[in-house]
Amino acid sequence: MNAPTETLFLSHETPFVGLAHPFIEQVNTKPLPQPYWIDWNNTLAQSLNLPIERSKPWLDICSGLVDKAWCSVYSGHQFGVWAGQLGDGRAHLLGSINTIDKHYEVQLKGAGVTPFSRMADGRAVLRSSIREYLASEAMAALHIPTTRALALVGSNLPVRRETIETAAVVTRVSPSFVRFGHIEHYAHRNQLPQLITLLDFIINQYYPQLLESDTPYIDLFELIVSHTARLMAQWQAVGFCHGVMNTDNMSVLGITLDYGPYGFLDHFDWQHICNHTDQQGRYSYANQPHAGYWNCAALASAFWPLINDEALLSERLERFHERYEWSYLQLFRKKLGFKKQEESDAALIKDLLDMLHHHQVDFTLFFRQLCELSLTNSSQDELIFAPLERSLSLFNSWLSRYRQRLMLEHSEDRERQSDMRRTNPRFILRNYLAQEAIKLAEEGDFSMVRQLKTVLDKPFDEQPTHQHWAQLPPQWAKEISVSCSS
Ligand code: AMP
Ligand code: MG
Numbered sequence: 001m002n003a004p005t006e007t008l009f010l011s012h013e014t015p016f017v018g019l020a021h022p023f024i025e026q027v028n029t030k031p032l033p034q035p036y037w038i039d040w041n042n043t044l045a046q047s048l049n050l051p052i053e054r055s056k057p058w059l060d061i062c063s064g065l066v067d068k069a070w071c072s073v074y075s076g077h078q079f080g081v082w083a084g085q086l087g088d089g090r091a092h093l094l095g096s097i098n099t100i101d102k103h104y105e106v107q108l109k110g111a112g113v114t115p116f117s118r119m120a121d122g123r124a125v126l127r128s129s130i131r132e133y134l135a136s137e138a139m140a141a142l143h144i145p146t147t148r149a150l151a152l153v154g155s156n157l158p159v160r161r162e163t164i165e166t167a168a169v170v171t172r173v174s175p176s177f178v179r180f181g182h183i184e185h186y187a188h189r190n191q192l193p194q195l196i197t198l199l200d201f202i203i204n205q206y207y208p209q210l211l212e213s214d215t216p217y218i219d220l221f222e223l224i225v226s227h228t229a230r231l232m233a234q235w236q237a238v239g240f241c242h243g244v245m246n247t248d249n250m251s252v253l254g255i256t257l258d259y260g261p262y263g264f265l266d267h268f269d270w271q272h273i274c275n276h277t278d279q280q281g282r283y284s285y286a287n288q289p290h291a292g293y294w295n296c297a298a299l300a301s302a303f304w305p306l307i308n309d310e311a312l313l314s315e316r317l318e319r320f321h322e323r324y325e326w327s328y329l330q331l332f333r334k335k336l337g338f339k340k341q342e343e344s345d346a347a348l349i350k351d352l353l354d355m356l357h358h359h360q361v362d363f364t365l366f367f368r369q370l371c372e373l374s375l376t377n378s379s380q381d382e383l384i385f386a387p388l389e390r391s392l393s394l395f396n397s398w399l400s401r402y403r404q405r406l407m408l409e410h411s412e413d414r415e416r417q418s419d420m421r422r423t424n425p426r427f428i429l430r431n432y433l434a435q436e437a438i439k440l441a442e443e444g445d446f447s448m449v450r451q452l453k454t455v456l457d458k459p460f461d462e463q464p465t466h467q468h469w470a471q472l473p474p475q476w477a478k479e480i481s482v483s484c485s486s
Helices: 042-047 056-062 126-141 180-188 191-204 216-238 289-307 310-336 345-358 364-369 379-388 396-408 414-422 430-443 447-457 465-471 475-479
Strands: 025-026 036-040 069-072 074-078 081-085 091-098 103-109 149-161 164-174
Touching: 025 289, 036 042, 036 056, 036 447, 042 074, 042 149, 056 149, 056 164, 074 180, 126 149, 126 164, 126 430, 126 447, 180 191, 180 289, 180 345, 191 216, 191 289, 216 289, 216 310, 289 310, 310 345, 345 364, 345 396, 430 475, 447 465
Parallel strands: none
Antiparallel strands: 025 069, 036 149, 069 091, 074 081, 091 103, 103 164, 149 164
16 A cells, blocks of 8 residues: 555645646656665755654655656756756655645656656666755755755665666755746747746746736846756856756756766866766866856747747846856855955956866865964964875965965955855765765675765765765776766
8 A cells, every 4th residue: 555645744735736737747756666765864854843753654755656747847958958848857855845835746766667768667776866965965964956865765776877886866855846948848839838937937926026916027037047057156156066067957947957978076176077977078077167158048049939028038048157156256255255355356266176077186175274374473384284295385375375365365364264264164075975975885794875865965075984985086086987877
């Protein structure tokens, strides 16, 4: 018998489901056979007033044993090309969890085929599910808008990719899973009434401040552009590369969505490509902001049937750059411990990153070590930067500019250091760490997945017992290759 989900704080009543056909289809799941817990995110569960302990009813739900589920259709541009209809090919919406201050939709990823699965199997492998589970929580802890992961459940069900792997399901939650591709879908089909219904829904649910606007659609477009620009800056500031920035993976709320072949920078590299399949580097680290802008331009085309004013659309679209630059500078100023703004900051930041790039310096570790710098006393510099395994002389001329810049605002060591430690993480989800956790999990040992999750929940804390996860990655980390296959 299926779990009585309505009694487990999971409501079938979600406004998105209320949109009904053609936006939403009711579908069946195909539960994982003999599921077992890999992890239950008790911190997130607690914040949603859910049980902290793992329970059988939630194991049922999180493995797809539910009485009702829905999925939605969308389209999108993939790698710059119109891909036509896509849709939730392996995502099942179960309903929502509502607390006083949160409305979260609940979605399973990997619980079987849907009408939008095309030729694929509706499953997700353990490897990619661990990656999504860990990354979404790591990003949330870094204060970057993202979908969240409530649970990770596995099964011995074989799944064929390049080799035979086993299946898993991530239960993810988000205020909304609506993508640019949902809007594009109706625009490209010239289905104006549906396009209007969808945009009105987005405004009603997520941008109620626009309800009073005389020009709600263009204002909505501008807000999505603005949130996307800010998200791009946040990714850059933490060295996160998404890997598949297709418009079907872009959230209308400007949150990080669909973790596939993503990667966090180890050594700083403008040209870093995290997705092995992206041979041209369309979504390389340096190109991410442009890709975000490009996606907003694609979204502008989808608003065209309603706005019909090229100059107006383009004016709002172009605000992306201003918003991005502003956010980017703000975030990097914070990373560097600046409280005031100086004209010369942009150059100081650019020169720093070029230097890190040139000498292949670890991005996360550099900024974290920089937190220890003293404005007046340089005798400790050697010690501070020793973990980077680079000669201090490489940094000296930049460091002296940096010290001058700090003096300009009479920066106080203790205060700046503690501020900087709250913005430059000690721990990030390095690819090799995810890889080690996956290897153990594939042997049936989920302890590292759980430990990593716990450590990454507090990325700004020192956590001395896990210092080994905060050091330079091993040589073999360079060989890791992550593709779209999931
Ligand atoms: P992605 O590249 O993961 O964003 O997926 C692109 C599209 O393919 C989306 O519509 C997914 O739902 C669908 N998709 C990816 N993998 C599968 C799968 N194993 N089964 C069904 N649909 C899938
Ligand atoms: Mg996707």
